[in-house]
Amino acid sequence: MPKEKRLEHEVFSELAELCISPGYVHAIAYFCFRDNTIKYDDVMSVEDVLQQFSRxxxxxxxxxxxxxxxxxxxxxxxxxxxxxxxxYIDRTETLLEELHHSIMPSIAEAFDFEKIGDESLALFKSGAFLREPIFYSGEGAYLFQYRDFSKLKYQKDDDWFIENKKFTIQEAIAVATTTQALQDVKITELMFELVDKASNEWSLLPAFKFTVKEISCASQIEEEIVNQVIKSFISPVNMSDFNSLDDYNPTNAYPIIELSNNEYVLFQNYSLMQALYETPFFWLHEDERYRPTAMENRGKFAETFSADRLKLVFGEHRVFTNISIYTSRKKWAGEIDVLVVFANRAIVLQAKSKKLTIAARKGNDSHLQNDFKKAVQSAYDQAYLCATLLTDRNHKLIDENGDELNIHRDFKEVYPFCVVSEHYPALATQAKQFLQYNTTNCIKAPFVMDIFMLDVMTEMLQSPLHFLSYVNRRTSYGEKIYSTHELTILSYHLKKNLWMDNEYSGMYFEDDLCADLDLAMLTRREDVPGIDTPEGILTKYRGTVYDQIVKDIEILEHAQTIDLGFFLLTLSGKTVEILNSSVPKLIRRSKEDGKNHDLTLSFDEMRTGLTIHCNDDHPSTSMPRLRNHCEQRKYTQKATSWFGICIGAFFPKVKFGVNLEHEWAKEQRMDELVKDLPKIQRGDLIDFSTRTAKQRKTGRNERCPCGSSKKYKNCCLANL
Incomplete structure (x- = not known):
């Protein structure tokens, strides 16, 4: 007979008894070494990082x-x-597995059968079901992010730290960093020492011990200051209120354990770095006189950090902060924390500083939804309101200096960003369940993230087109993508190019897909020897014609070519290879004969296509010719959209582009224009053709070869 499922509190109580057994800390040390240490040789590989995703x-x-x-x-x-x-080890693993199963409610426990048919009933929105992803979703930030962001978060509070804690935030970071480095050295040395020891002397606990003197010597910081830092993060003993999985665990906020003989133990460096980022705010908040200043600094940090990271991608001249919106009667209507404008795209970012409360972690439905409303829903509501006002020219935009922000307001897409500055467990899951949002033809679905995700996005996608293209797809597929972390989805995109056909109803991403991104971030931020960019969309076509076209489109920053940039970034490898092999041929032919040559690609399933003209003609001639050619190609293929770009021959850069978007409709005039247009040859996956302009000189009274239906003398000839 199967073993009867025990209640959660029964399993937790047994685990609690086990953890206070004599010498149990040696088992904890073993788990920390086994599960928190990445083992590698000279260079860290993705396979090494995958150890961290073992079940x-x-x-x-x-x-x-x-x-x-x-x-x-x-x-x-x-x-x-x-x-x-x-x-100890075996029993712990068994009990933790049983505890995981016990936390998951049965359908009968979580489902109120009396509410069947009630539209408000949502099984997966219940706190009972969300407790599991909240606790088991794992880390939402990297250790080095907590370390580095702590300085930015508290740099304006240093006077308070010096007066009340006798150390600066930078000194606290230095102590924590030194503790981590010292522990890494001790682990390596201990591995060699254990070889010569008898098995009854084996223990990994010494690697996690340290003294004030050791940290002081290694960091070159006075012992008194080191002592003050350590004391500020010492865990209390006899924690009588920690009696369930969701209770407040003081060792998360105060992870250093004091032993006898002036020794201390720190089992998880990650916990100390996270505490360094989160715990000081509560110290500041407890000071009633300083509390208003602390709250103001906290809010400014989230906004400033978000703006600075976005400037890395878009440049300072495209990122604006604290934009107030007023009606024509000078009445305040809203405020945008961070506004990004690139061509005819915009990002409206609203930042919040809110944590998930203990009551919410316990699965209390009302607290869960209330916390979410304060942290995310309110940020979205503000972002959506500001997005609607942004597109209304009757409202004025005033920057933080009191000057009017004069930017174009004809946006094709506006992306609302909701950013939280605190680690918010299972944020993606809760956003999918709780967030209520609207979309219009212009205002897209929101992108909900924390500053840790924004940091990684701006680190890996430091190109406006790549960044916006990912945002476009991530928000478009929002209801179809399932993952415990946004980082996992981004990692997949960097390797495989995120794309979903209409035939798929959903995609689920396993956490181990994040290994490539984890390695890249460790290499970039921690100087770990490894690959700093996942092999994929950012590396495969680097330096090719395709890559140059994308960069040219980005430099032009024209509304007519941004959609083409998005489109190019979704192309399959086979299509990219066609571009890379064919465009150089066009350029060579145009150089040889000085004529226009073109390449046309048709994508029937997407009802779109691309035409590339290559010539050095004056734009007054080449632009109408390209537009008319695209109109004819679009018509013959019965497409809803068509892209066109013109590339120079002797200076092979994208000069301009066109973007035609309208539903196909039969026209007698167009039938006449396209009757002699060469048909596109069929390829395996796409339609492909190249052709050269006819060499015969066009008569003055003949129809213009650009396809305008006008006489040559009244069209392109007049522009020469």
Whole structure:
């Protein structure tokens, strides 16, 4: 008979008893080494990082629970026999697995059958179901992000730190960084030492111990300052209120454990860096006199950080902050935290600083939704309101200096961004369940993220077209994509180019897809020897004709070519190869004979196409010729849209582009114009043709070869 499912509190109580067993900390040390350490040789590979995604690995939230339970009494560091430690390890893994199963409610527990037929009933919005992803969603930020962002978050509060804590935020970061570096050295040294020791002496605990003197010597910071930092993060003992998985675990905020003989132990460097980012705010908040200043600094940090990161992608001249919106009667209507304008696209970003409360973590429905409303829904509501006002010319935009912001307002797409500055567990899951939003032809679905995700996006996609193209697809596929982390989806995109055909109803991304991105970020931010860019869309066509065309379109920043840039970034490898092999031929032919040559690609399934003209003619001649050619190609293919670009021959750059978008309709005039147009040859996946302009000189009274239906003397000849 199958074993009867135990209640959650029963499993948790047994786990709590196990964690206060004599010498249990040696089992915790083993888990920390096994599951938090990436082992690699000279160069870290994706396969090395994939160790972190093993299903046998404990999550950091699980290890933090073990540490918290062990601190319910004074830590006993006595080394048990190898058999006892192994028993601790085996029992812990069994109980944690059972605990995971027990936290998942049955349908009967979570489903109110009396509400069947009620439109408000939403099974997966219940707190009972969201408790699991909130606890088991894993890390939403990298360790180095917590470390680096702490300085930015609290740099304006340094006077308070010096007066009340006797150290600066930079000194606290230095102590935490040194502790991590010292631990890495000790782990390596201990591995060699254990080889010469008897099995009954094996323990990994020494690698996680340290003293104030050790940190002071390694960091070159005075012992008194080091001592003040360490004391500020020491975990309390006898935590009587930590009695369930969702209770406040003080070791998350205060992860350093004090032992005897002036020794300390830190099991997870990640916990200390996260505490460094989160805990000081509560110190500031407790000071009633300083609280208003702390709140103001906290809000400014989120806005300033978001703007600075977006400037890396779009440049300072396209990013604006604190834009007030007024009606024609000078009445305030709204404020945009960060506004990005690129060609006919815009990002309206609203930032919030809100954490998930303990009550919400416990699965309380009202608290979950209330927290979400304060952190995300309110940010979206503001972003949507501002987006509608942004597109209304009756409203004026005033920057933070009081000057009117004079920008074009004919936006084709506006993307609302909702950014939270705190780690918000299972943010993607909660956004999918709770967020209520609207879309229009112009205002797209919102992109909900934290600053850690925004940081990675702007790090990896430092190109306006690549960045906006990803945003376009991510928001378009929002209801079809499922993942516990936004980072996972971004990692997939960098490798495979995120794209969904209409035949797919949804896609689910496993966490291990993030390994390539994790390695790239470790290489970039921690100087780990490895690959700093995942092999994929950013590397495969680097330096090719296709890559140059995309860059040229980005430099032009013309509304007519932005859609083409988006389109090019979705092309298959085979189509890209056609471009890379064919465009150089056009350029060579145009150089040889000085005539126009063109390449046409048709994409029947998407009802669109692309025509590339190559010539050095004056734009007054080449632009109408390209437009008319595209009109004819669009008509013959019965397409709803068509793109065209003109590339120079002796200076092979994109000179201009056209974008035709309108539904196909039969026209007698067009039938006459296209009757002699050469048909496109069929390829395996696309239609492909090249042709050269006729060499015969056009008569003055003949129809203009550009396709305008006008006489040559009244059309292109007059422009020569």
């Amino acid at each position: 046998d690995r404990l999550l950091r939230t699980e290890i933090s629970t073990l540490v918290g339970l062990a601190c319910k009494t004074r830590i006993n560091t006595e080394l048990p026999s190898p058999e006892v430690v192994q028993n």
